[in-house]
Amino acid sequence: MTERSYDFLMPSVNFFGPNVIGKIGERAKMLGMKKPVLVTDKFLEGLKGGAVEQTIASLNEAGVDYVIYNGVEPNPKIHNIQEVKDLYEKEHADSLITIGGGSAHDTGKGAGIILTNGSDITKLAGIETLDHALPPMIAVNTTAGTGSELTRHAVITNEKTHLKFVVVSWRNIPLVSFNDPTLMLDVPKALTAATGMDAFVQSIEPYVSVDHNPITDSQCIEAIQLIEGSLREAVANGHNLKARTEMVEAEMLAGMAFNNANLGYVHAMAHQLGGQYDAPHGVCCALLLPYVERYNLIADPQRFAELAEFMGENTDGLSTRDAAELAIKGMKQLSDDVGIPQTIKDIGAKPEDFELMAENALKDGNAASNPRVGTKEDIVKIFQAAYDG
Ligand code: NAD
Structure with missing residues (x-):
C-alpha cells in the first residue's frame, strides 16, 4: 500500500430532512446572529411557502432581525458580492444566511470573503488564500445540487473578463447548512x-x-x-x-x-x-x-x-x-x-x-x-x- 497523508475537511453542522427549516431561527440565535443579510434572488423571495418565507417565519419566532439582498444571479458576478457587502455595511449586519442554490451560497461566500479578506476577490483566486474568518454564515440549500452549502469553494464570475474563478478555503465552509427536501419538491x-x-x-x-x-x-x-x-x-x-x-x-x-x-x-x-x-x-x-x-x-x-x-x-x-x-x-x-x-x-x-x-x-x-x-x-x-x- 502506498503511503497516504491528507487533511480531510468535514462541514460542521448540517440539518437534513423534511421540515428541518423550522429550526433555523433557533440556530441563528445560538450562533449569536442579531442581524443577518439574507442572500437570495427575487424569484425565491416571492415564492409562496418557499425557503425565504419559511426562514423569515422562523427568524421572527426567534426574535432575530434581518435584511434581504434579492439580487443573486446565476453564475454570480463580482458586482453581486459587492452589493451584498455594501448592504451588510450600510445596515450594520453581523452575519449571512444564504437561501437558494450554488449561486446564492457562492454570492454569500464571496461577500464574506471581501468583508474580511480585502476588497479585490480576483487576487484571492486559488487554494487556501484566505487569512481571515468570514462572518458567521448559514446556508439554506434549495437545489440538489452543487454541494456549495458545505464545500470550501466559492465560484465567482468576473463580468469584465467573462472568467469564472474559484476561491478554495476551509474558511469558506458555512457554519451550518440546511437541506430540507420539501423545499425542492417544486423545482422545475x-x-x-x-x-x-x-x-x-x-x-x-x-x-x-x-x-x-x-x-x-x-x-x-x-x-x-x-x-x-x-x-x-x-x-x-x-x-x-x-x-x-x-x-x-x-x-x-x-x-x-x-x-x-x-x-x-x-x-x-x-x-x-x-x-x-x-x-x-x-x-x-x-x-x-x-x-x-x-x-x-x-x-x-x-x-x-x-x-x-x-x-x-x-x-x-x-x-x-x-x-x-x-x-x-x-x-x-x-x-x-x-x-x-x-x-x-x-x-x-x-x-x-x-x-x-x-x-x-x-x-x-x-x-x-x-x-x-x-x-x-x-x-x-x-x-x-x-x-x-
Ligand atoms: P442556481 O443557484 O444558479 O439557481 C438557478 C435557478 O434556480 C435560479 O434562478 C433560482 O431562482 C432557481 N431555484 C433555486 N432553487 C429553487 C427552487 N427550490 N425552486 C425553484 N427554483 C429554484 O443553481 P445551482 O445549479 O444550484 O448553482 C449553480 C452555481 O453554483 C454555478 O455558479 C456553479 O458554478 C456553482 N457551483 C458551486 C460549487 C461550490 O462548491 N461552491 C459547486 C458546484 C457549482
Missing part, C-alpha cells in the same frame, strides 16, 4: 436535471481524481448509486419525496467527496462555458462529462470499469476496457434520459472561442487533479467533440 424539471447532473459529475470526477482516497471513494460510490436510483424519478415526478430526499443525500455526499478529492477537466472546462456564455453550470458539466471521461479513460481503465458497476451496468464477462466503455455510455444515457441538451452548440458555444477557453481551463483550479495530463490541443479537441456530438 430542467433545473432538477441540470443540478442532479452536477451532483453526478461531482461524484464521478473525485472518484477518478488523482487526489481520491478511501473515504472519498465511499462517498462517491454511494452518491452515484443514489443518483442512478433517483434522478430520473425526481425529474419525472418532482413531488416524489423519496427521490428528492435521495438526491439531497447524494449531493451532500458528492460535495464532501470533491471538497477533499477535488474535481477535474469537466469542471475546469464547464467554468469556461459558464463564464463565456452564462450557461447553467449543471448543463455545462453534463454536456462535457462523456467526452472528458472518454479522454481520461486510458489513465485508469480499472476505475472506469468500477464506475460502470456502481452505475448499474452489467459488466459480467467483459474485459476491463469494455466495462470502462459502458461507464461512458451510461453517463450519456443518464444525461439523455433527464433531458439535457445534446451538444455545447445548444448553449451557444462557438469554435472560435475554444483556443482561449482551453488555455484558461488548464489554469482553472480543478485541472490539477484530472487523472490524465492534457495539453491545450487536447482540451480544444474535447470542446470540439462536445460541440460535434
